[in-house]
Amino acid sequence: MTSYRVDAGTVLGVGAGLADLAEGLALMGDPSADRWAFGPTATGAALEELLGGWRHARLGLAEALADLGEAAAGAGGLYLDTEAGVGRQLGGGPT
Amino acid sequence: MSTGTDTGGWQMVPAPVAGSAPGVRAVAAAVEETGRRLAAAATDLVRLRDGAVWDGPAGTAFGARIAQVPTALDRAARRHLCAAAPLRRFADVLEAEQAFAQHAARDHADAWSRHAVLEDRAAALVTAGRDETSPEVMVLRALQRDQLADAARAQARHRGALDRLEAEDRRCAGVLRALADDALADPLLYRGLRATSSFGHGVGALAGLVAPAAPPARLVSVVGDGTGVAADGALLLGYDEGGWGELATGAGLAAMGVAGQSLRAGATAGAVVRADGAVVAGASLGTQERLVAGLAQTARGRVADARRLLDVPPERGTASALLGGPPLRGPRASLSALAVRGRQAAGARVGRVRLELASAAVGGRSTQRMYAAGVSLQAGAVAGDRLRGRRAEPSTVADGVRAAATER
Structure with missing residues (x-):
């Protein structure tokens, strides 16, 4: 017996989540904006390095997530089409 | 740390300790929240990747597409999550030692105030005909020495507070530097090119602003932005960052003595919200950030279009709902x-x-x-x-x- 654990809406939810995360990663901006709270400490500099020193990987990751998110948009539609086809095959929906 | 004592005169005044413990705690909370979000996304994608049962080309392509993303997300989450606790400890120490140092500084100032009052009294006695060997003046001098001793002790307490804060600062910075030493860290060459790009364009932008009034600065503008353009070219070739169109535009404007950065700044004007919720100036974003953000916004737009067409309530879908999420119809x-x-x-x-x-x-x-x-x-x-x-x-x-x- 066929069973579904996900539907089109869920797939689109995944896509939206991934796109949001991708945008958040891309717009992380300049970590030095928070430096004021630390004063002239080594901790402030180290935190700036920690948060800002992975820019190349961060943007690559954001791009990958955006790709996945966009693919999910098409996936939601295709999945709905597929569900419709399954419904017809099973006789569960109008033909 | 550069905090210490202000040596404006022979009376050394303990300086206040810079920094804001509530601010550090706010940063820690934002960093932790970002880490949680990244970790949650990594978990979702791991479940997607490992739970896939589709055999064949589709499954293979899907697996290849997800492949390394959860690992990278996991590492990014670690950077953020593991930083929160050391930051909070640093905030506690900063707060305690700031209060301690402030208290010591107040004691120091009080001691010197009392010393000044005693000095006035001694001066009055000397004016009235007493000399330094008179019992009254000697008593005042002894009291003054007590105040000086109090001031010295207050200063030592202040120094102790600074030492403890510096020790915690070194410890916390060491932890953060260790966290930053992972596979995500930008390569050295990349950092150098980024710094050269930013510096070059920055100099170009600033010099371009003053060029009309200061002719020599015009040359700086050309040289500065030319340096940035060269670094942009290296970034584009070596790291696939930026765009040929922008590089060409920047190079052309730099050759004309106009700072290409001004166009870029105009294109990026406006505030944006970071992943941790803080608002930063859009101008701080580079080309690549904007390009990737555009990709993400396009993806989000397409998802929204799909939702409208499918009439799916937006609140139903979350990344974590794909597996083990809310019950389906x-x-x-x-x-x-x-x-x-x-x-x-x-x-x-x-x-x-x-x-x-x-x-x-x-x-x-x-x-x-x-x-x-x-x-x-x-x-x-x-x-x-x-x-x-x-x-x-x-x-x-x-x-x-x-x-x-x-x-x-």
Whole structure:
């Protein structure tokens, strides 16, 4: 017996989540904006390095997530089409 | 740390300790929240990747697409999550030692105030004819020495507070530097190019502003922005960052003595919200950030279009809901309702849908939980390739999604 654990809406939810995360990663901006709270400490500099020193990987990751998110948009539609086809095959929906 | 004592005169005044413990705690909270979000996304993608049961080209393509993303997300989450606790400890120490140092500074100032009062009294006595050997003046001098001793002790306490804070600062910075030493860290060459790019364009922008009034600065403008453009070229070639169009524009403007950065700043004007919720100036974003953000916004727009077409309540979907999420509708009712809406949007071309179903069936357990995520992602890409280049009337929901995205 066929069973579904996900539907089109869920797939689109995944896509939206991934796109949001991708945008958040891309717009992380300049970590030095928070430096004021630390004063002239080594901790402030180290935190700036920690948060800002992975820019190349961060943007690559954001791009990958955006790709996945966009693919999910098409996936939601295709999945709905597929569900419709399954419904017809099973006789569960109008033909 | 550069805090210490202000040596404006022979009376050394303990300086206040810079920094804000509440501010550090706010940063720690934001960093932790970002880490949680990244970790949650990594968990979702791991479940997607490991839970996929689709066999065949679709599954393979899906797995390849996800492949390293969870690992990278995990590392990014570690950077943020593991930084929160050391930051909070640093904030506690900063707060305690700031208060201690402030108290010591107040004692120091009080001691010197009392010393000044005693000095006035001693001066009055000397003016009245007493000398330094008189008992009254000697008593005042002894009291003054006590105040000096009090001031010295207060200063030592202040120094002790600074020492303890510096020790915690070194410890916390060491932890953060260790966290930053991972596979995500930018390569040295990349950092150098980024710094050169920023410095070059920055100098160009600043010098360009003063060029009319200070002719020598015009040369600096050209040289500065030329340096940035050269670094941009290296970034583009070596790291696939930026765009040829922008590079060409920047180079042309730099050659004319106009700072290319001004155009870039104009293009990036406006505030943006970071992942941790803080608002930063858009001008601080580089080209690549904007390009990737554009990709993400496009993706989000397409998802929104799809939702509108499918009439799916937005609150239903979360990344974590794909597996083990909220209960789904009954299969028969769900399929029936979706079939009606799907056919309304899809039109006549169901053959392709049947073909996709047939493909799914060949793959084995094709209707298991990963069917939509695996099969449909691949199918979406294939359908997009088929449809690209022709604007036929949408015949499937996916066509409609794609068409809507194109029309926007």
